[in-house]
Amino acid sequence: xxxxxxxxxxxxxxxxxxxxxxxxxxxxxxxxxxxxxxxxxxxxxxxxxxxxxxxxxxxxxxxxxxxxxxxxxxxxxxxxxxxxxxxxxxxxxxxxxxxxxxxxxxxxxxxxxxxxxxxxxxxxxxxxxxxxxxxxxxxxxxxxxxxxxxxxxxxxxxxxxxxxxxxxxxxxxxxxxxxxxxxxxxxxxxxxxxxxxxxxxxxxxxxxxxxxxxxxxxxxxxxxxxxxxxxxxxxxxxxxxxxxxxxxxxxxxxxxxxxxxxxxxxxxxxxx
Amino acid sequence: xxxxxxxxxxxxxxxxxxxxxxxxxxxxxxxxxxxxxxxxxxxxxxxxxxxxxxxxxxxxxxxxxxxxxxxxxxxxxxxxxxxxxxxxxxxxxxxxxxxxxxxxxxxxxxxxxxxxxxxxxxxxxxxxxxxxxxxxxxxxxxxxxxxxxxxxxxxxxxxxxxxxxxxxxxxxxxxxxxxxxxxxxxxxxxxxxxxxxxxxxxxxxxxxxxxxxxxxxxxxxxxxxxxxxxxxxxxxxxxxxxxxxxxxxxxxxxxxxxxxxxxxxxxxxxxxxxxxxxxxxxxxxxxxxxxxxxxxx
Numbered sequence: 219x220x221x222x223x224x225x226x227x228x229x230x231x232x233x234x235x236x237x238x239x240x241x242x243x244x245x246x247x248x249x250x251x252x253x254x255x256x257x258x259x260x261x262x263x264x265x266x267x268x269x270x271x272x273x274x275x276x277x278x279x280x281x282x283x284x285x286x287x288x289x290x291x292x293x294x295x296x297x298x299x300x301x302x303x304x305x306x307x308x309x310x311x312x313x314x315x316x317x318x319x320x321x322x323x324x325x326x327x328x329x330x331x332x333x334x335x336x337x338x339x340x341x342x343x344x345x346x347x348x349x350x351x352x353x354x355x356x357x358x359x360x361x362x363x364x365x366x367x368x369x370x371x372x373x374x375x376x377x378x379x380x381x382x383x384x385x386x387x388x389x390x391x392x393x394x395x396x397x398x399x400x401x402x403x404x405x406x407x408x409x410x411x412x413x414x415x416x417x418x419x420x421x422x423x424x425x426x427x428x429x430x431x432x433x434x435x436x437x438x439x440x441x442x443x444x445x446x447x448x449x450x451x452x453x454x455x456x457x458x459x460x461x462x463x464x465x466x467x468x469x470x471x472x473x474x475x476x477x478x479x480x481x482x483x484x485x486x487x488x489x490x
Numbered sequence: 491x492x493x494x495x496x497x498x499x500x501x502x503x504x505x506x507x508x509x510x511x512x513x514x515x516x517x518x519x520x521x522x523x524x525x526x527x528x529x530x531x532x533x534x535x536x537x538x539x540x541x542x543x544x545x546x547x548x549x550x551x552x553x554x555x556x557x558x559x560x561x562x563x564x565x566x567x568x569x570x571x572x573x574x575x576x577x578x579x580x581x582x583x584x585x586x587x588x589x590x591x592x593x594x595x596x597x598x599x600x601x602x603x604x605x606x607x608x609x610x611x612x613x614x615x616x617x618x619x620x621x622x623x624x625x626x627x628x629x630x631x632x633x634x635x636x637x638x639x640x641x642x643x644x645x646x647x648x649x650x651x652x653x654x655x656x657x658x659x660x661x662x663x664x665x666x667x668x669x670x671x672x673x674x675x676x677x678x679x680x681x682x683x684x685x686x687x688x689x690x691x692x693x694x695x696x697x698x699x700x701x702x703x704x705x706x707x708x709x710x711x712x713x714x715x716x717x718x719x720x721x722x723x724x725x726x727x728x729x730x731x732x733x734x735x736x737x738x739x740x741x742x743x744x745x746x747x748x749x750x751x752x753x754x755x756x757x758x759x760x761x762x763x764x765x766x767x768x769x770x771x772x773x774x775x776x777x778x779x780x781x782x783x784x785x786x787x
Contacts, residue, residue, distance in 0.1 A: 228597050231590035232606070238587070239613055239667065242624035245634060249627065302502035312499060321506040327717075327773050329725020331742045332762045335749060336513030339759070342530055343516055359509040362502065392494060420617050423727050427749075437619050444619075444732065448627045456620040463616045471608055 243460060250453035267454040277439060277455065284419055284436040287350060291357035292415035298358065299365025299414070300407055304395070306366070307373040325363040333360060334427030341428065348430035356428045357421065361414035368413060372406035373399075405474065412470070514766075521759035522552035532756050556760035566761065569739040570768065576655065576730075576740060577723035580662035584719050585712065587663055588670035592711075593704075595671075596678035607675065614668045621665050622732050629657050629733070653735035661729040662719070670715035677711030678704070710783055717776040725765060741765055 253264030271277060306319055325333065337356045338348075346352060380402070384394040400407075422437040429438060444452055526533040533551070560566040595606045613621060628634045629651040636648040651657055681704065689699040727742035734740070741761065748758040 225597075228590075228594040232594040232598070235587070235591035235594070236609060238664070239610070242621070242628060242664070243613070243616070245628065246620070246624045298502045298505055301498055305499040305502065309495070309499060314503070318499075318503050318506070321510050323777055324773070325510065327721045327769070327776065329722065329727075329742060329765065329769070331725055331727050331745045332517075332766060335745065335758060335762050336517045337509065339516045339520060339755070340509065340513040355509060359505070362505070366502075416615055420619070422619055423746075437617070440617075440619055440623070441728075441732075444623050444626065448623075448630070452623065456617070456623065459620060460616050464612065467608065467612055467615055471604075 243456075246453055247457045247460065250450060250457040252450060252453075255450060267450040268458075271451050271454045271458075274451070276434075277436075277451075280434050280436045280439040283350060283433055287353050287357060287425075287435060288415045288418040291354045291361060291418045292411050294354075294358045295361035295414040296365050296407060296411045299362040299410055300369050300403075302362065302366040303370035303373055304399075307370050322363050322366050325360045326367065328360075330421070330423035334424040337424065338427040348428060349433045352428045352430070353425050353433060353435065356424050357414075357418040360424065361417050364413050364417060365407075365410035368410040369403060369406045372403045376402050405477075517759045517762055519552070520756055521556055521763045522554065523756045524551075524553075524555065525754050525756050530755065531753055556756050557764070559757065560760055560764060565739065566741075566744065569741045569744045570764070572739055573724045573726075573741045574768070576658060576662070576738075577720050577726075580659050580666075580723055581716050581720045583659060584663045584666055584670045585716060588667055588715065589674060589708075589712075591667075592671045592674040592678055595675055596681070603679075610668050610671050610675075618665060619728060622661050622728055625657065625661055625664065625733060626652065629660070652733065653738075655734065655738055657733035658730050658738055658740075661733045662723050662726065665729065666719045666723065669718040673711040673714040673718070674708055675711070677708045681707045710779070713779055714776075714783070717772060717779070721769060721772050721776065724769060 249260075250267060251263050251265065252260055253266065254261035302318075302322055306315070306322065309315075334356070337352075337359070341348060341352050341355075376399075381394050381398050384398045385391065389397070420437065421435075422441050425435045426438055426441075429435060440452060440455070443449055520532055523532040525531060591610070595603060595610070598606055626633075630636070631648045631650065631652065633652070635651065636645075639645045640648065685703055685707075686699045689703055690696065694702070724740075725742045726740060727746055730738045730740040730743045731746070734743070745758055745761045745765070748754050748761060
């Protein structure tokens with residue numbers, strides 16, 4: 219059945235499904251090259267909105283803030299999330315383990331308005347000025363949980379005896395982690411970082427609660443300008459963002475495919 | 491327990507206690523306070539310097555007034571109901587759209603499946619805000635969809651789509667679709683297709699085989715997908731505020747408004763506490779379901 223060609227029903231549902239997923243974004247991209255300011259009228263090809271976008275100081279400033287927050291929060295969240303995953307997978311019993319695993323799970327399904335509100339009230343209670351630091355702290359907190367989920371699924375699937383062998387051969391637990399566990403879970407750690415970075419770049423609600431007046435992020439800026447309706451400049455910005463993500467995801471999938479192939483061929487050679 | 495293990499466990503643990511648990515306790519406390527024209531805009535404030543008697547008065551000033559207010563003012567309980575209703579129906583719609591796609595991919599030739607799955611996941615990596623925004627231009631009164639329908643002559647005058655609940659449903663189905671497709675596909679892919687062939691050989695109709703074999707096998711994926719859509723959709727803010735109208739009062743939008751426009755922090759906090767209490771039921775059910783799934787594997 220697997221290799222039989224698709225039935226007309228399956229083909230239709232796939233075509234319709236992908237059209238639904240991609241047409242809106244395609245329309246967005248096409249209209250970013252429209253020379254008219256109106257989205258409904260096509261007035262000829264133009265790249266002027268891209269030029270205007272790059273000259274807009276506020277957008278550039280916001281993009282820079284967003285990238286900084288994304289980089290630092292993803293890095294810290296990867297370290298904390300990997301630690302949390304390792305602790306939860308390898309230590310079956312410690313005081314408060316249930317609370318810990320609950321707190322790792324909860325932010326995954328928590329509405330952003332609640333997370334944002336509660337963090338803001340905390341920052342006000344401890345009198346911490348709102349700005350890049352508070353957005354970064356907020357982003358670390360929810361992204362580390364996503365990282366932890368990604369990493370722990372990898373940790374549970376790999377052969378624990380490798381790590382035990384390293385310990386038996388005289389490795390300290392830290393060395394065993396560094397030279398045995400870390401290389402094996404590295405792909406998961408890397409995709410955890412990417413996920414954390416994307417979540418941070420994408421976040422509007424939590425950033426709106428925790429940002430100060432001088433630390434507008436790109437989503438906050440986009441949101442305030444699209445509340446007024448469709449703007450071709452935002453279409454241009456969206457096209458750039460969609461382009462970057464597409465290139466990124468395709469490259470990542472090619473690299474991972476090659477590393478899987480390399481791993482398989484090494485395994486075959488080892489068996490010979 | 492040695493020092494390294496202690497550091498490993500307690501660094502992320504304390505982080506979450508400080509930035510996840512304690513903030514909730516603060517929200518709960520403020521939800522019991524009264525609004526005030528001050529900075530911060532609520533009373534009473536915690537003052538340790540006053541000693542035990544001050545702590546005593548602090549607790550005596552806390553009350554459930556804001557919760558009574560939520561019950562009596564119909565804006566709030568109607569918003570909760572609207573949120574649950576919209577989340578429920580959009581979950582159903584997402585399932586209806588997602589299932590044939592997941593099924594189609596699971597039945598596609600083996601070498602095509604990774605590429606098709608990548609195409610499903612790709613939109614998830616692009617900005618959520620942009621995906622919602624892309625529908626504004628399509629659904630507007632003079633938008634692409636209305637122009638197209640007028641042009642082919644199905645309608646005489648533009649449909650009102652933007653700023654209605656219909657637009658919110660479309661937005662939720664569109665943005666949450668990958669969350670529904672992924673778990674269903676994961677289940678369908680594992681399914682042994684010889685079971686269906688056996689059923690058909692034994693005289694089962696195609697539709698009969700679908701109802702009695704395919705659907706039960708995909709059940710846990712369907713449950714997981716529905717939870718992944720339903721739970722976040724209840725507290726959704728971006729979609730109702732950009733695509734919904736002034737009458738689309740979903741609770742996330744109400745909370746945002748209480749906080750940013752009305753500056754009523756105690757009411758915003760109590761809205762958050764009640765929302766969390768409502769979500770506790772599906773969240774706990776979902777976690778149980780996931781644990782059971784992990785045990786089975």
